[in-house]
Amino acid sequence: MGQTIAEKILAGRSGQPDAKAGDMVVAKVDCAMLDDILGPRFLAEQMDRLTERFGADIWDRDRVVVVSDHYTPSGTASQANIVKFTRDWAARHRLSHYFEGLGPCHQILAENGFDVPGTLQVGTDSHTCTAGAFGCLGTGIGTTEMLSVLLTGEIWLRVPESIDIQWHGKLPEYVMAKDIALRSIGETGHSGATYMSMEFSGGAVTELTMDERMCVANMAVEAGAKCGLMAADGETDRYLEAIGRGERYTPVSADGDAVYAARYSFDAGALAPQVACPHEVDNVFDIDAMDGTPIRRVYIGSCTGGRMSDLEMAARLLKGKKVDSGCKLLVSPASQKIWLEAVKKGVLETLAEAGATILAPTCGACLGVHSGVIADGECCVSTTNRNFKGRMGSPEGKVYLASAATAAATALHGRLSDPRKEW
């Protein structure tokens, strides 16, 4: 019987010829990522105890990556102390892969070559599924589970059922990967893929750059999924070669007769810009239904919607124009690397001239802990991944999720706006 991408990866990592949905496997981890908010500070004490009593130690220092991103740049002294603790912990354990203040962990992992096709990645952040854009099975785990991974290099996993999600055709102008992500979740529902793997394919998906693929894979967890996977292809190779990681890997793709729990097929050509309304990610509508809703805050950033293609799209819409006087636009490039590239290309200049405030690369406002949280009653259009009540600050605020194109058009008018009407 044919296998899905998830089945193949988990069979490979557990040393078995094949695996099928429902099997329990003990799999070898290729990369373990700890962030500042849920990483070392919650496991350090227990780890020290196990080291002292039993000599337990990190299984492979080269496979552990620590990223301080949620609390950088720190908004309070306690956040600063957590970052300091994280940095010191990484140093004490002689970990060479420590990154601080350079942007959300998932982007950092991708840029530094940790998202390798066919491998297994676990992280203390639920959006670890972003790595699925590379055909790397990335999944979020808790801190105690991470401690176990650090000491053993292994994790037990139930092989997930897969949902086949195909996007055919070509995305229209000003309709983005984010719209694919939102529409997919709107269809499956925000728990429709619970325990499962979402496997994305079709012409519209293979047309996407890695930037855009990461945006789609990133949001798989918003449908409850364990992972969101795409087969590696020439585009993946180009990305890996460009970052100097063009060495060979074993490509993994689904078999023609693989078994899926459900199948979806969409026409990208018929897709309109999407908006996920408060307070659920699957509360998704075409922009036409929401056009005109007053908005005081627009946020373009995060591991979902702050990449180069997002910034370029926003700049394209805002060039030579001004953000509405009643609306504040905040832009946080998804990494230091993107920040610099956007400077060199004049993208940040265009955005700043239009009235945007350019922030550091950070998770801050996305989860409402610093750098632009929203006030009571404020409505924000955001390119991030969650619009839960209170997510970006006040529980009395409202968050609408959309693409960078919709966000930029909205900033121009101070109300939810259709980017397709801007040209």
Added chain:
Amino acid sequence: MDWQRIEGRAHRFGDHINTDQISPAQFMELSNEEIAAHAMTGADADFPKKVRKGDIIVAGKNFGSGSSRETAPLAIKECGVSLVIAEFFARIFYRNCINIGLPALIVPDTSGIGDGDRLDVRLGEGIVLNLTTGGSRKCAPIPESIMELLNAGGLLQQMEQKLQRRVGL
């Protein structure tokens, strides 16, 4: 602790209670005790005042969706909750519950359980008796491998037992 049987008072919640409601991010830079002091406040601002040791959380579909934060089940456990029942759980939350030694039971239909009802839950048998209404609900028992984890006290304790055996202490 005998995980076979848990008796307690139900706190009723609806569908899709997410981790930002269970453990709001704004408090996550604080200590475990302070995080627990804000448990569930995104869904019910008075929960920390109302909850008593041994109480049971009963929710609808997709309890614990969203973040991988282990502070969500930790906050619930820390404030005295003995068991979480839901029609189904978000996957990371479910694993986190078991890993920290907080039993999580999937009961496909929780409709007959109201706020304040006294429940007698037989985890090993898969039965929820509602002592207040006299009703009952059946469910799959907690699988043996997960029961082993719970009986050990959680993943950390199980790991410790394994390490102990390895070094022959």
